[in-house]
Amino acid sequence: MIATILLSFGVLFLAELGDKSQLMALTFALRYRWWVVLSGIAVASVAVNLIAVAVGHFLGAALPTNLIALITAVILLGVGVWTLREVHSPEAETEQPRHAVAPNSGRALFVVISAFLLAELGDRTMFATIALASQHGWFGVWLGSVVGMVAAGGLAIAIGITVGKHIPERAIALGSGLLFLYIGAATLLSTFEMGRVAEMGLAAVAPLAAGLILWLLRRRDNRVDPAPSLTEQH
Template sequence: MSSAAIFVAELGDKSQLMAMTFATRYRAWQVLLGITLATTVVHAVSVLLGFGMGSALPTDWIGLVAGLAFLGFAAWTLRGDHLTEKEKSKAGRLAGSAVLAVTVAFFLAELGDKTMLATVTLAAQHDWLGTWIGSTIGMVLADALAIGVGLMLGKHLPERLIRYGAATLFAVFGLWLTVDALLDLF
């Protein structure tokens, strides 16, 4: 039940757009691993909140921090990265930085998101372990779908357009999260 609920809640969500964007820049397995790590942790926290404390998370402040972080991601993406030949060969062997970037971005994006709140609600009403596993699987499956779409787009679009598009998406999400948090706070 929780897999289906979270899969549907994730469709069209900002994290699916992030998955598409990351899939154009990193290897699909790196993006999927980062999403899985972030989702596992966020949904564990969600289940703990739902099972133990209800919805006591200060999502307004977390949303503000996440929004500002996304604005930073936008600037970083717009600046672009250039690798030397030595760095390119090293990047092929070492996937840690890509996985870490995806994990941190998804972790921040999911804090206070509708899928987190849905998981909290489900955990308050159902078995915590089943909710945790099911919600994590549902989200990873929905974002795996987005990775596939991102890979198809990445093969047909110039790198410069992808970079500007990604920066724009990060800026839009950052502004959206920041404004939404500020409206809730004040």
């Protein structure tokens, strides 16, 4: 049992390193409180790994992976657009103390759980769990897989917290919004099976285009509402 748990932990932890799920964890950690993100990852990990070990290869082959990827991409792109919309809003011009207005924890938890659950269904880590469950005890594989997935997410959250301490709130919102767009675009492109390198390269177009639009809007706003001169201030 212990050997199975350690094996499953190692396989899932290594499979998650550098995966889009870990990048999602880091991105969410920049936006929401760490315990909300970690709780969402834990719930999603429990559910998706239970599905993998319980139903095995039959459900794995039957999963509509392209449809799931499409839904996930729409959710992530929507979150990215909404985040960037908040960055450009007039209220965002005034820098507020960090976490002065914390996002609704219930809504944030639902977003994290939904995004991770959809992202992991049909992902390579799920099929790794299925393969392990076909050769080892299901409970040991399930427990090790859950702990490995949560540990990888926790590592990404720790990085996000460390980075976030040294970055202004507005910059965090901007960066997380662009990252959401990137992950969403990469997930959407994965349905075309064009190769991982091509997916990651083309996905960069989405955040670059969004950044350009925000820059143009910023320039336009500065021209419409120029800063008051010293004479006007007195």
